[in-house]
Amino acid sequence: MAMLELNNVHAFYGNIHALKGISIEVNEGEIVTLIGANGAGKSTTLKTISGLLKPRTGSITFEGEDLTIFPAHDIVYKGIALVPEGRGVFAKLTVIENLDMGAFSRTDREGIAADLDRVMTLFPRLEERRKQIAGTLSGGEQQMLATARALMAHPRLLLMDEPSMGLAPVLVESVFETIQEINQEGTTVLLVEQNAHMALQVADRGYVLQTGEIVLKDTAKGLRDNEEVQKAYLGME
Amino acid sequence: MVKSWDIDLRIPLRFGLIAGLIALMESVIGIVTLSWERSLVANVVTMGQVLLFAPAIVIASMAAKQANQDKKLVSLLYGLVTGFLTAIPLIILIAMATAFDLRQFMPNVSPALIELLTFGRSPVAGSLILLGVTSLMGLLAAAFDFLPKFIQRPLLMGLIVTLTIGIFSEILSNRLRDLVSVDFSRAIFEGKALKTIIAAGLFAFVAVLNFLWNQFQEPIRGAFGSLPPRLTRVLRVLVILVLIALGLLIPTIAGTYLSEVINNVGIFVLMGLGLNIVVGFAGLLDLGYVAFFAIGAYSMAVFTTEGPLGVSNMSFWAAIPFCIVIAAFAGIVLGVPVLRMRGDYLAIVTLGFGEIIRILALSDLLKPYIGGAQGVLKIPKPTIINFFAVIRDFFVNLFRGLPLPKAPFETIDLIKPEQFYYIVLAGCALAWFVSWRLGESRLGRQWMAVREDEDVAEAVGIKLVSTKLLAFAVGAAFSGLSGAFFASKLTSIFPHSFKLDISINVLCLIIIGGIGSLPGVVVGSIILVGMPELLREFKEYRLLMYGILLVVMMLARPEGFIPSAVKRREMLTADEQMQASAETESAAGD
Ligand SMILES: Nc1ncnc2c1ncn2[C@@H]1O[C@H](COP(=O)(O)OP(=O)(O)O)[C@@H](O)[C@H]1O
Ligand SMILES: [Mg+2]
Numbered sequence: 001m002a003m004l005e006l007n008n009v010h011a012f013y014g015n016i017h018a019l020k021g022i023s024i025e026v027n028e029g030e031i032v033t034l035i036g037a038n039g040a041g042k043s044t045t046l047k048t049i050s051g052l053l054k055p056r057t058g059s060i061t062f063e064g065e066d067l068t069i070f071p072a073h074d075i076v077y078k079g080i081a082l083v084p085e086g087r088g089v090f091a092k093l094t095v096i097e098n099l100d101m102g103a104f105s106r107t108d109r110e111g112i113a114a115d116l117d118r119v120m121t122l123f124p125r126l127e128e129r130r131k132q133i134a135g136t137l138s139g140g141e142q143q144m145l146a147t148a149r150a151l152m153a154h155p156r157l158l159l160m161d162e163p164s165m166g167l168a169p170v171l172v173e174s175v176f177e178t179i180q181e182i183n184q185e186g187t188t189v190l191l192v193e194q195n196a197h198m199a200l201q202v203a204d205r206g207y208v209l210q211t212g213e214i215v216l217k218d219t220a221k222g223l224r225d226n227e228e229v230q231k232a233y234l235g236m237e
Numbered sequence: 238m239v240k241s242w243d244i245d246l247r248i249p250l251r252f253g254l255i256a257g258l259i260a261l262m263e264s265v266i267g268i269v270t271l272s273w274e275r276s277l278v279a280n281v282v283t284m285g286q287v288l289l290f291a292p293a294i295v296i297a298s299m300a301a302k303q304a305n306q307d308k309k310l311v312s313l314l315y316g317l318v319t320g321f322l323t324a325i326p327l328i329i330l331i332a333m334a335t336a337f338d339l340r341q342f343m344p345n346v347s348p349a350l351i352e353l354l355t356f357g358r359s360p361v362a363g364s365l366i367l368l369g370v371t372s373l374m375g376l377l378a379a380a381f382d383f384l385p386k387f388i389q390r391p392l393l394m395g396l397i398v399t400l401t402i403g404i405f406s407e408i409l410s411n412r413l414r415d416l417v418s419v420d421f422s423r424a425i426f427e428g429k430a431l432k433t434i435i436a437a438g439l440f441a442f443v444a445v446l447n448f449l450w451n452q453f454q455e456p457i458r459g460a461f462g463s464l465p466p467r468l469t470r471v472l473r474v475l476v477i478l479v480l481i482a483l484g485l486l487i488p489t490i491a492g493t494y495l496s497e498v499i500n501n502v503g504i505f506v507l508m509g510l511g512l513n514i515v516v517g518f519a520g521l522l523d524l525g526y527v528a529f530f531a532i533g534a535y536s537m538a539v540f541t542t543e544g545p546l547g548v549s550n551m552s553f554w555a556a557i558p559f560c561i562v563i564a565a566f567a568g569i570v571l572g573v574p575v576l577r578m579r580g581d582y583l584a585i586v587t588l589g590f591g592e593i594i595r596i597l598a599l600s601d602l603l604k605p606y607i608g609g610a611q612g613v614l615k616i617p618k619p620t621i622i623n624f625f626a627v628i629r630d631f632f633v634n635l636f637r638g639l640p641l642p643k644a645p646f647e648t649i650d651l652i653k654p655e656q657f658y659y660i661v662l663a664g665c666a667l668a669w670f671v672s673w674r675l676g677e678s679r680l681g682r683q684w685m686a687v688r689e690d691e692d693v694a695e696a697v698g699i700k701l702v703s704t705k706l707l708a709f710a711v712g713a714a715f716s717g718l719s720g721a722f723f724a725s726k727l728t729s730i731f732p733h734s735f736k737l738d739i740s741i742n743v744l745c746l747i748i749i750g751g752i753g754s755l756p757g758v759v760v761g762s763i764i765l766v767g768m769p770e771l772l773r774e775f776k777e778y779r780l781l782m783y784g785i786l787l788v789v790m791m792l793a794r795p796e797g798f799i800p801s802a803v804k805r806r807e808m809l810t811a812d813e814q815m816q817a818s819a820e821t822e823s824a825a826g827d
Contacts, residue, residue, distance in 0.1 A: 050696070052692075052695070071700075072695045072696070073695050073698050073699055073700045073701070074698070076696065076697060076698035077698055081696070082696050084692065084693070084696065088690075088692065088693050088696065089693065090686065090689040090690055090693055091689065091690070092689055092803060092807055093685070093689060093803070094806075100682075101682065101686055101693075101694075101697050102697055104682065104683075104686070104697045104698050104699060105697065105698035133806065133807070149693075149697070150696075153697065153698070
């Protein structure tokens with residue numbers, strides 16, 4: 001049984017049919033990526049998993065437990081943390097306060113301290129800027145902070161929504177390196193990306209989403225070699 | 238950075254016209270005439286003079302600062318021209334008033350006003366004198382800026398303190414008469430003003446004190462910092478004890494009238510602390526906050542009244558918990574429908590809720606229970622056991638071998654404002670303590686997260702529903718307690734005491750004080766509730782001052798008088814950003 005299973009999930013915004021029966025599996029220890037064009041439904045998929053949007057039909061299970069019955073604020077207690085699209089940090093709070101908030105769901109002081117050390121080693125930039133207001137960080141630093149904030153909940157599954165969006169090419173590379181590092185430390189990652197090129201390099205497997213439907217699923221290598229994917233998402237002729 | 242090496246006459250022109258228009262407006266609405274004879278310092282300066290000439294002085298100084306720093310002549314010129322121009326609108330007014338009778342349109346443009354604007358001379362001679370006076374003031378204001386900062390600041394401080402004491406001379410002299418003696422009061426005050434010599438002494442004293450403080454602040458702070466921590470802790474406890482003692486002594490020092498004013502301030506402090514939780518901590522804009530004040534007041538009223546509407550003969554003390562619980566419950570009832578709303582929508586809905594409560598109180602529907610427009614009368618004042626007498630009797634009887642005092646003990650009614658003060662003080666202290674503890678608690682963190690970003694808050698595992706409802710409930714509870722005090726203090730309440738302006742007043746006072754800051758609530762209440770009360774002699778003009786204060790405050794200090802830590806940081810970073818961008822700009826210019 002996979003860690004996370006979406007089975008024939010349909011989701012709506014009013015009467016906009018955003019997800020048309022998608023099924024996704026994420027196994028423990030993997031990096032799975034969900035690629036697709038703008039508006040394909042990638043963010044919607046993550047919102048449905050994290051409880052911000054309830055699927056109309058279909059099931060979502062995490063480690064065998066039905067997720068759809070839980071409100072969004074309970075999902076984090078199950079071990080799933082979301083790094084939302086467009087950063088998602090408390091802009092007026094300092095770096096350290098943001099990280100502190102990230103551990104809101106926990107009460108184990110030692111564990112929190114250990115995770116704080118861990119994210120600070122992962123992102124030395126944040127260590128230097130402990131007392132800085134999050135809103136005044138650069139885009140790349142805010143992305144680091146959002147990821148670090150999510151890691152402070154000590155999730156077993158990390159959902160990341162376009163972490164490379166709007167970053168300079170140099171930074172993009174380091175974002176993906178960090179994702180690999182986080183994964184190697186034992187966190188499973190579901191990564192949503194428009195930057196299919198990079199995503200398919202770090203991922204184990206991938207799904208291609210098109211207007212709310214999964215049109216392809218394969219190993220990352222399989223997708224990289226797929227002609228249609230090359231044409232549509234990797235910009236190769 | 239503006240680099241104006243040349244003289245730009247548009248600057249003093251603009252500033253001068255603004256100053257002139259302010260002075261003109263003050264004259265036309267009549268406040269200058271009203272306060273012309275009202276001395277602040279006997280035979281030296283009156284309130285009217287301050288009001289009339291303050292624009293010239295303050296704005297000329299602002300204009301002078303626009304000149305490049307090392308161009309002293311330019312800044313003098315700016316000051317002079319600004320001062321000169323300030324008089325122009327007034328002179329036009331003098332000319333028009335001499336030619337026509339303006340009182341049809343502007344009832345306050347009286348011969349008395351013209352006479353004082355022309356210093357009792359002919360229109361032409363008077364206008365010239367006025368022109369000379371404002372020009373000179375502009376010039377002096379510009380020159381004042383050449384003084385080094387360490388001299389400027391003490392002089393300003395001395396001036397402000399002396400004039401403020403001058404304004405409140407009447408109240409202060411009455412208190413001194415009661416507390417010390419008539420002769421002492423007469424030695425310091427003359428009529429409604431400070432005596433000249435005393436004012437000079439006070440000015441010098443404050444200036445010197447401020448000078449010394451500025452000079453030796455650092456070493457003193459350093460010395461305190463290097464004291465052993467145990468000693469600093471002892472000192473801190475001592476300071477707190479002194480503050481408590483002072484708090485307990487206030488009614489004795491303040492007397493009946495001032496105690497009444499302080500009680501009104503306290504009732505607003507209590508409400509302010511509650512709204513501060515809702516708006517300041519949790520970021521939920523509530524414009525119907527008066528509703529909970531009304532609910533608390535009506536609960537106290539019907540539970541305790543001796544009139545026909547009473548439902549029980551509860552004492553003040555027994556009713557208090559009910560008032561708090563009922564108001565908190567009402568907070569939750571309002572909270573549920575507005576949970577999904579944000580910002581402006583929330584403000585509108587809560588506004589409606591506030592009005593609904595007032596209209597319900599007025600309605601025929603509830604008239605049999607809460608009296609409609611006739612309100613609820615005969616609400617008793619609180620009664621407490623006379624501990625002092627009981628303890629005294631205990632010891633006296635102990636020595637004499639008489640039976641010791643037993644329940645029911647002797648009681649006293651807290652009728653006088655000086656007595657009621659302690660109830661208000663206790664309520665405020667409790668609310669302060671609860672706010673402070675909650676602010677630091679886990680719930681406080683939840684409120685902060687919800688205020689900053691609801692979506693991220695939810696993502697880190699915060700329950701929006703209970704977090705928001707708790708903010709509404711706690712805020713409403715404080716307001717309900719405040720309303721309960723209010724009802725008992727007035728002994729009768731009517732629906733028209735619970736209008737929208739109370740909600741707005743409370744919101745303004747927490748903004749002026751510094752949103753999210755507890756000391757800010759107190760400062761805001763003193764300024765917006767206490768001051769207008771003390772300045773009653775200025776009639777409706779005090780509302781104008783109130784409005785001006787709000788505008789000036791929001792322009793000059795948008796973070797409030799005593800900003801909370803988060804707000805202060807935000808402002809600091811904004812400043813730093815400006816500084817940083819200015820630096821890059823100048824670097825790019827090189
Ligand atoms: N809050 C919303 N209300 C209505 N429609 C929405 C909303 N969010 C997204 N959609 C629609 O749902 C579809 C999928 O959007 P989204 O999941 O954000 O795409 P992606 O993340 O892949 O770019 C789009 O057609 C989008 O217009
Ligand atoms: Mg998206």
